[in-house]
Amino acid sequence: MKTYKSLGYLLIMLCWTVSCKKDVKPAVDPMDDNTEQGLKNGVAIDRDKQEVTFALTAPDKSSAFLIGDFNDYKATEDYAMKRTPDGNTWWITLKQLDFQKNYTYQFLIDGQLKIADPYARLVLDPLHDAEVAPNVHLPDYPQGATEGMVSVLSLNNTTYTWQTSTFHRPDVFDLVIYELHVRDFLDQRNYATLRDSIAYLKRLGVNAVELMPVQEFEANSSWGYNPSFHFALDKYYGTTNELKAFIDACHREGIAVILDMVLNHAFGQSPMVRLYQQSGSLSTNPWFNSTPTHPYNVGYDFNHESLLTQQFAKDVIAFWMEEFKVDGFRFDLSKGFTQKNSGSDQSDGAVQQWSAYDASRIAIWKKYNNFIRERDPNFYVILEHFAEDREERELANEGMFLWNNLNYVFNEATMGWNDNSDLKRLFANAHGFEKPQFVSYMESHDEQRLLYKNLQYGNAQGSYSTRDLVTALERMKQAAAFFLCAPGPKMIWQFGELGYDISIDENGRTGEKPLKWDYLKDPNRYNLFTHYAKLIGWKQHNTIFREGLVDHKVNGAVKYYRLKDGGQEVLLVGNFDVVVHDFAVPAELRNNWYDNLAESVLDWHSTSSITLAAGQYYLLSINKLNNK
CATH class of the missing domain: 2.60.40.1180 (Golgi alpha-mannosidase II)
Known part of the structure; x- marks a missing residue:
């Protein structure tokens, strides 16, 4: 615990803590507008009244103070936060802030724990921000005044003016999605350069881009599946307005933008984790399970049956839909949204139990899907689910689409090993679906690259070998034709159209991979690109590839x-x-x-x-x- 600088301050804290431990709630003025009714987490800015209201959900805590550069990060009585009648949420309204400035702030909980705002749109990280590009102008970190992650209150930021107002999303069954990771797609690793790459995507013909997670994640070089602040854009790739400009430019070119949304878990920097972690256990945490309920969980597992978790998830969903005008979400680890405990080990039994039909998980996803549809009936909702077909059919009947992993069977086929190369899951009837309501892919961020395995393990007979680069690239053309012409939406992993042949395990599975834009100078690889472009053009301009009847x-x-x-x-x-x-x-x-x-x-x-x-x-x- 920190040493307090004055006896008066110590008495304030002592009296506040004692009164709260006796369950005496802070007084709430019944005439005050900022009561439980209508109060939302995060920051509410009223420019007409020149007021800013801060709110934090933190049940069962004894005290909360707002600290920041407006009070030199010192907890004083003027910055003691009030508590709503239900005891769940702490809030305070400031009327003295300069609306021409930006501020940094934290919450001090129970006189000991300093946390950033879980709803912050921008956070400062004292350990990793030094690597952020200088054109991302960050406020100075309050060195010496505090520690840990710090929230930024932006009062004078330039609002982005959207240029495209007439974008019409592609028919979902026409989608050809290009999944990309900014870090491993561009040497400059930023949204401004990514916007310049739209011309390349147009040449290829894709009509949707799926960005791997962009919410503030821990450290800088990451796949992004370790989020800590779900409302903040990670600074490593650029600014909010630069991402908006990229989305705006995509829309101008007829390309939809889908975000990879990670709501199965959060990582240790998350204020919502840290709030209840002081004792080393999450058993009292209102958002998270103390132990994961399923295999393959990473980080801290959200309890999606908790009403507080559901509210948080809905707030995250609504924010990214409305603030960034995106067209869809691919929900990571959607099968994990369950409290039906299948165990956290990765044994075959646990994995099978996790994949089995789960009515409670279906109910949770119907609730989230309805929430999205109420705001945007045509929004793309894509789940990384991989549960049994009966469950996926129910979700598809609600208009959701499921990820359909065909990496193994297509790779067996391209290598020329055909005993286990059945492609039937390309088609709706193999799932028991009426329509192909799944996003099929041969490669994703999570799968080995087809060409790598061809070159390493391909079959051969006489002079014909799928390990030969030219032959292997021709096999990629064959696979692409069978893949893209099957009805329903498809997804391509970045550089698959050029025959990317670097192993997923190079430099570690999630480690940085070499850029291969030089592939465009190789005639054989460029021919694969033009082949993809031709197939995509046919897919998008012939309705037979939407839902054509199949044998x-x-x-x-x-x-x-x-x-x-x-x-x-x-x-x-x-x-x-x-x-x-x-x-x-x-x-x-x-x-x-x-x-x-x-x-x-x-x-x-x-x-x-x-x-x-x-x-x-x-x-x-x-x-x-x-x-x-």
Whole structure:
């Protein structure tokens, strides 16, 4: 405990603590507007009245003071916070602040614990801010006056003026999402440079960008799944207005922006963790479980059955929707939003129990989804769920989309090992869905890169080897065709369109990876890029790729599927083996086909069999596919 500088201050603290420990609540003026009714956590700025109200939920605490550079970080009676009648929330209104300035502040809890505001939009980190770029103008840290994370109250910041007001989101079934990590996508690692990269994304043809977590996370070099302040933009990549300018520019170019939202957990810098951690246990924490309820949890596990946690999550969701005008969220570890305890170990039994049907988890997600839909009926809600199909069907019936990981089976196919390369989960009927309400991907931030495994472990026969770079890149083209032409939204991991071949484990799984923009100078890799662009263009300009009816046989070396929509039909057929195969053409496929890759017509009316070389494939249609 700190040594107090005056006897008077010590008496103030002693009297306050004693009275609160007797459960005598601080007086609340019944005529004061800032009572429990309408009071919201964080900072409320009233520019007309030139008032600022600070509020902090902290049940069962004895005292709370607002400290900051406006009072030299000293707790005095004038800055003692009042408590709402329910005892949950502490608040105070300041009327003497200069609205031409910015301030730093903290809360002093029970005379001992100094915490930043969990709802702060900007925080100062004395350990890591030195690495933040100088163009991100931060207030000076109050060295010597306090310690730990500090909140920033911004009263004179420039408001961003949005330029794009007519953006219409792509149909969800047309989505081709580009998942990227700012740190490993750009040498400059900032939103301003990322905005300059929109031209590249336009050339590729994607119509949505998914950013890995951007909320304030611990340290600087991170994937971002270790958040500590869910309302603050992490400073390492730039400023709030720079991110808004990026989103605005994406919208101007017809590209939606999806944020990776991490609400399963928080990390140790979180004030909500620290508030109840002094005893070394979270057993009394109103937001978090004292021990995780599921395997693969990281950090501190939110209890989503807690009403306080639900309110916090809704506040976070609403803030990012409204303040940044984003178009969707991909919710990390959505399967963890449960109090049905399956154990925190990673045994097969625990993992299976966690994945089993969970009615309480479904109820929680319906509640959050309804909250989002009330604000924006067309918002993209995407869950990293991986529960059993029955549960995912219920969520899909509510309009949510599920992540669909096809990394393993596609990689087996590209390597030429086809015993375990069944692609049936590309299609809705394999999930028991009526529509393809899932975001399929061959690669994500969390999966090994296809080309890396091809080059390391690919199959070979004679002179044909999937370990050869040129051949491996051609196999990527084949996989991309089967992947992107299947109905429903798709996701590409950054540089997959160029055949990124650096292992996910280089420099540690979450460690920094080398940039490979030089791939664009390699003709073979650039051909893969143009192939992706062509496929994406067809996907987005032909409605058959939204929900076209499907029949398929995709479990062997020779795979095919057919789509039907009105008078149009599309056929994908290819040999994923390393040796030649004959394909017996079923009667229903004997037709005149347009070969969209070779730009020629094939007459299969009397064809009963065709020969497919290793890696050979066709993208055929009854009518030539539209590309614009």
